Amino acid sequence: QKEVEQDPGPLSVPEGAIVSLNCTYSNSAFQYFMWYRQYSRKGPELLMYTYSSGNKEDGRFTAQVDKSSKYISLFIRDSQPSDSATYLCAMRGGFKTIFGAGTRLFVKA
Amino acid sequence: KAGVTQTPRYLIKTRGQQVTLSCSPISGHRSVSWYQQTPGQGLQFLFEYFSETQRNKGNFPGRFSGRQFSNSRSEMNVSTLELGDSALYLCASSPAKGLAGVGDTQYFGPGTRLTVL
Numbered sequence: 279q280k281e282v283e284q285d286p287g288p289l290s291v292p293e294g295a296i297v298s299l300n301c302t303y304s305n306s307a308f309q310y311f312m313w314y315r316q317y318s319r320k321g322p323e324l325l326m327y328t329y330s331s332g333n334k335e336d337g338r339f340t341a342q343v344d345k346s347s348k349y350i351s352l353f354i355r356d357s358q359p360s361d362s363a364t365y366l367c368a369m370r371g372g373f374k375t376i377f378g379a380g381t382r383l384f385v386k387a
Numbered sequence: 388k389a390g391v392t393q394t395p396r397y398l399i400k401t402r403g404q405q406v407t408l409s410c411s412p413i414s415g416h417r418s419v420s421w422y423q424q425t426p427g428q429g430l431q432f433l434f435e436y437f438s439e440t441q442r443n444k445g446n447f448p449g450r451f452s453g454r455q456f457s458n459s460r461s462e463m464n465v466s467t468l469e470l471g472d473s474a475l476y477l478c479a480s481s482p483a484k485g486l487a488g489v490g491d492t493q494y495f496g497p498g499t500r501l502t503v504l
Contacts, residue, residue: 312492321391321477321495322430366430368493373443375420375493377430 281305284367284378293387297354299365301378304348307371311343313352314366316380322366326352357385389414391480391496399502405466408499412459412480419461420493421453424475433476436461437483465501473503 284301291297299313310329314322326341328334334341340353350369354361362385367378392411400406412419421433432445436455453463459480465472479493
């Protein structure tokens with residue numbers, strides 16, 4: 279079993295939709311949770327990070343962590359065609375960072 | 388602040404050759420990590436360097452090696468290249484201010500795309 283599971287998609291939504299991206303994990307040692315966005319042929323770009331359970335909001339993006347269920351989510355409100363990219367969750371415990379496989383998102387105009 | 392830079396951006400090599408990739412971290416960042424990204428395997432951790440010492444290593448063969456210099460710049464080397472080494476190699480830097488790496492946020496460079504023929 280992988281330490282981090284993420285549905286690779288692809289996920290296709292119409293412009294303006296609310297997008298929900300999710301990851302589950304098995305290692306309780308993970309304390310720090312991140313979401314990255316990666317456009318084609320580019321390096322991953324950090325979107326959001328959080329330490330604790332609960333919600334963290336930044337503009338149209340909300341990151342949610344549920345440590346009891348070992349489940350994290352990224353919500354994108356009012357999705358735009360420019361949000362079309364691969365979204366990677368990442369988790370860190372100690373010196374170790376593990377990435378999910380990434381979910382490919384397509385937002386249709 | 389300038390971001391993480393990687394050179395070269397593209398590289399074509401043949402099987403059996405060796406290659407050296409370079410990474411310059413964000414100014415003030417002390418930790419550099421290397422990842423291999425392929426469509427089938429996703430992002431896989433190679434190794435992490437902090438203060439010129441390798442402090443974490445992924446499950447890659449010994450053909451993959453790295454080092455970090457006193458100015459935090461890092462290089463990775465792949466010897467005896469195989470076709471399966473074709474990938475995007477990403478470098479990420481972080482401030483490494485927290486205890487045991489907790490709280491460190493990694494910032495990625497654009498990557499070096501290596502093609503092995």
